[in-house]
Amino acid sequence: xxxxxxxxxxxxxxxxxxxxxxxxxxxxxxxxxxxxxxxxxxxxxxxxxxxxxxxxxxxxxxxxxxxxxxxxxxxxxxxxxxxxxxxxxxxxxxxxxxxxxxxxxxxxxxxxxxxxxxxxxxxxxxxxxxxxxxxxxxxxxxxxxxxxxxxxxxxxxxxxxxxxxxxxxxxxxxxxxxxxxxxxxxxxxxxxxxxxxxxxxxxxxxxxxxxxxxxxxxxxxxxxxxxxxxxxxxxxxxxxxxxxxxxxxxxxxxxxxxxxxxxxxxxxxxxxxxxxxxxxxxxxxxxxxxxxxxxxxxxxxxxxxxxxxxxxxxxxxxxxxxxxxxxxxxxxxxxxxxxxxxxxxxxxxxxxxxxxxxxxxxxxxxxxxxxxxxxxxxxxxxxxxxxxxxxxxxxxxxxxxxxxxxxxxxxxxxxxxxxxxxxxxxxxxxxxxxxxxxxxxxxxxxxxxxxxxxxxxxxxxxxxxxxxxxxxxxxxxxxxxxxxxxxxxxxxxxxxxxxxxxxxxxxxxxxxxxxxxxxxxxxxxxxxxxxxxxxxxxxxxxxxxxxxxxxxxxxxxxxxxxxxxxxxxxxxxxxxxxxxxxxxxxxxxxxxxxxxxxxxxxxxxxxxxxxxxxxxxxxxxxxx
Numbered sequence: 001x002x003x004x005x006x007x008x009x010x011x012x013x014x015x016x017x018x019x020x021x022x023x024x025x026x027x028x029x030x031x032x033x034x035x036x037x038x039x040x041x042x043x044x045x046x047x048x049x050x051x052x053x054x055x056x057x058x059x060x061x062x063x064x065x066x067x068x069x070x071x072x073x074x075x076x077x078x079x080x081x082x083x084x085x086x087x088x089x090x091x092x093x094x095x096x097x098x099x100x101x102x103x104x105x106x107x108x109x110x111x112x113x114x115x116x117x118x119x120x121x122x123x124x125x126x127x128x129x130x131x132x133x134x135x136x137x138x139x140x141x142x143x144x145x146x147x148x149x150x151x152x153x154x155x156x157x158x159x160x161x162x163x164x165x166x167x168x169x170x171x172x173x174x175x176x177x178x179x180x181x182x183x184x185x186x187x188x189x190x191x192x193x194x195x196x197x198x199x200x201x202x203x204x205x206x207x208x209x210x211x212x213x214x215x216x217x218x219x220x221x222x223x224x225x226x227x228x229x230x231x232x233x234x235x236x237x238x239x240x241x242x243x244x245x246x247x248x249x250x251x252x253x254x255x256x257x258x259x260x261x262x263x264x265x266x267x268x269x270x271x272x273x274x275x276x277x278x279x280x281x282x283x284x285x286x287x288x289x290x291x292x293x294x295x296x297x298x299x300x301x302x303x304x305x306x307x308x309x310x311x312x313x314x315x316x317x318x319x320x321x322x323x324x325x326x327x328x329x330x331x332x333x334x335x336x337x338x339x340x341x342x343x344x345x346x347x348x349x350x351x352x353x354x355x356x357x358x359x360x361x362x363x364x365x366x367x368x369x370x371x372x373x374x375x376x377x378x379x380x381x382x383x384x385x386x387x388x389x390x391x392x393x394x395x396x397x398x399x400x401x402x403x404x405x406x407x408x409x410x411x412x413x414x415x416x417x418x419x420x421x422x423x424x425x426x427x428x429x430x431x432x433x434x435x436x437x438x439x440x441x442x443x444x445x446x447x448x449x450x451x452x453x454x455x456x457x458x459x460x461x462x463x464x465x466x467x468x469x470x471x472x473x474x475x476x477x478x479x480x481x482x483x484x485x486x487x488x489x490x491x492x493x494x495x496x497x498x499x500x501x502x503x504x505x506x507x508x509x510x511x512x513x514x515x516x517x518x519x520x521x522x523x524x525x526x527x528x529x530x531x532x533x534x535x536x537x538x539x540x541x542x543x544x545x546x547x548x549x550x551x552x553x554x555x556x557x558x559x560x561x562x563x564x565x566x567x568x569x570x571x572x573x574x575x576x577x578x579x580x581x582x583x584x585x586x587x588x589x590x591x592x593x594x595x596x597x598x599x600x601x602x603x604x605x606x607x608x609x610x611x612x613x614x615x616x617x618x619x620x621x622x623x624x
Contacts, residue, residue: 010392010547010548011548014392015391015394015399017441019440020440023437024436026169027065028436028437029168030168031432031433031436032429032433034055034058034061034157034164035058035157035429035432036055036425036429036430036432038054038058038156038160042055043425043459048461049145049460052456052457052459052460053088053137053143054153054157054160057081057084058158058161059452059453060080060084061077061080061162062432064076065077065161065436066439067182068182068186068223069182069223070180071183073162073182074162076122076126077161077165079127080126081130081154081155081159081162082127083128084127084134084154085151085154086131086151087110087133087134087135088137088151089147089148089151090138091107091134091135091136091137092138092150095142100358103139104354104357104358105354107136107139107379108351108354108357110132110353111132111349111351111352111353111354112349112350114128114129114349115128115342115346115349116337116338116342116345117337118349119339119346120336120342121336122389125389129384129387132383133383134154136383139357140377140379140380170182180237180241182223183220183223183241185281186222187223187241187248189216189219189220190216190217191251191273191277192216192273193209193212193216193217194252194255195274196209196212196270197209197212198258198265198270200259201262201263201265201269202263203264206259210256217248217529217532218532218536220245237283241280243312244276246312247308247312248309249529250304250305250525251306253301253305253525253528253574254298254301254302254578255302257574258302260571260575261298261575265299271289272289272290275289276289276306279313285314286313289306289307289309289310291307297578297581297583298575339494339498340495341497341498344492344495348386348484349386352382352386353379353382353383357378359479360376363378374462377468377469377472378475381400381472381476382480384396385397385476386480386484388495388544391442391544391547393484393549394548395442395547396480397477397481399441399442400443400473402443402446403442403444403446403449403450404447404469406450407448407449408450408454409466410447411427411454412464412466415466420459421459424455424458427451427455428452428455428456431452431455432452434448454466492555493559496541496542497608499534499537500538500541500542500559500610503531503537503563503566504562504601505534507531507601509531510527510528510573511569513527514576514577514580531573535567538559539563542556542563558607558608566601569594569597569598572590572597573594576590576594
């Protein structure tokens with residue numbers, strides 16, 4: 001019997017995708033110890049209202065509690081907490097002292113500013129989101145406490161989870177200094193990804209493995225480059241990890257060059273990187289490393305990289321190493337916020353947030369909420385729905401609606417049988433523990449968060465609100481869908497084009513450096529990292545846009561082809577860099593290929609109307 005498979009449209013298929021991986025037990029433990037205990041202390045001290053605010057802040061911080069180093073968690077959790085406290089302060093005092101129309105205008109303006117900030121990067125995105133969500137809570141959740149006390153309670157709740165993140169060790173990571181278990185895991189992941197790429201050389205899986213190597217390098221770079229009080233690494237353990245990361249850069253470069261050549265290598269080639277990964281995880285010596293044959297420039301580069309890594313592992317004590325990062329300056333951040341992508345997103349966030357706040361207040365004045373005094377749910381839901389890094393618009397709407405319905409129904413069942421307030425406190429603690437697992441799918445995260453927030457609101461003295469929350473969520477979904485399809489000033493898909501243009505500029509700078517006479521390998525590695533990182537960001541944005549509804553996806557047609565050319569250009573540039581190190585000149589084939597790729601890239605840019613920042617570098621096979 002013939003089976004016919006039905007291909008789902010991209011916007012629907014995306015809604016069924018979920019991230020995979022082991023259960024993050026350390027994050028689960030932190031989640032269980034965050035919102036629930038905070039609410040318990042507040043109830044015991046008769047400060048339930050402030051406890052609800054602190055628990056909400058801990059919940060939002062728990063959503064942002066992702067794998068990585070403790071140092072990066074300071075920015076990932078702390079910056080959004082500060083933004084949320086500011087939003088709560090503004091929303092509380094504005095809700096108390098100005099009327100509905102001025103309040104709506106203020107929230108709309110806040111959405112315009114925060115929307116531009118959200119376009120800057122991941123931490124800024126989370127900070128802008130928490131600013132708006134907290135402003136909606138401050139204005140739409142009247143409490144007897146003054147605004148400054150609510151802001152301090154918000155900071156205390158997020159600060160409690162951050163303190164747990166910094167203080168508690170990760171299970172199974174007590175080898176060496178447990179403070180750096182996140183960095184150690186990230187650096188080991190780079191060597192494992194390089195080994196996996198070497199295994200895939202000459203197969204169809206090489207492209208995917210190369211992208212995985214880029215992701216591992218990005219993760220390690222972020223883990224090691226978090227905020228610090230001192231300019232350089234202050235402990236021997238941290239300096240050793242920096243040296244091990246730096247030693248992985250030429251190894252990754254050689255592996256990429258071998259993948260570009262496409263000729264399968266001996267199985268021994270991947271054994272060295274795997275032993276290095278084990279040495280990083282166990283904080284031990286490398287031991288003897290198997291040497292690959294040296295029959296080609298990329299293989300010789302791999303052998304040299306392994307020898308260099310073995311020496312670096314032994315000599316890491318006391319040395320300082322660059323991370324080869326290029327931190328964006330203030331001008332770059334302002335340009336990202338005020339650029340075409342930031343302006344387009346800011347307008348959509350402002351319209352969604354302002355419209356949902358206006359409708360929520362109108363419904364509140366008409367007593368649609370019944371006995372409830374809170375109207376924050378509708379604008380807060382709209383903020384999460386309009387956030388583009390949570391997936392395509394249609395997928396976000398489907399997942400949010402399904403998750404809210406499921407969470408509200410589950411809570412209604414628990415609310416009918418649980419004792420109060422102790423049963424609600426237990427439900428909050430359990431939901432907090434589930435958040436790190438639920439973040440793998442937006443619908444699951446929405447269901448858990450819905451249960452947690454409804455339990456908090458009921459613990460604060462409000463009646464059961466499941467039915468109302470379902471209605472408000474569906475209304476927010478309709479608002480965001482309508483605004484998402486409205487025409488805006490400027491070209492649609494500006495955010496995607498902006499990221500693609502940044503990737504093109506980075507690739508061109510990398511190529512120009514490789515073709516120059518510079519022997520600055522550190523600068524080359526920094527440019528290569530920037531080229532691959534920006535390319536990965538552009539690829540992600542293009543994939544999300546391609547999975548939108550057809551009316552939106554058509555605005556970024558052709559961008560995936562340009563990204564593919566960029567990927568081939570950066571890979572070819574890496575292979576040429578390795579070849580130049582070995583022979584001092586490009587082959588005619590490499591010269592011809594680079595020329596063709598640069599020309600193809602320029603034609604693709606012209607078709608998409610992308611700005612060309614500088615003329616293409618001159619490509620010559622002559623010795624440097």
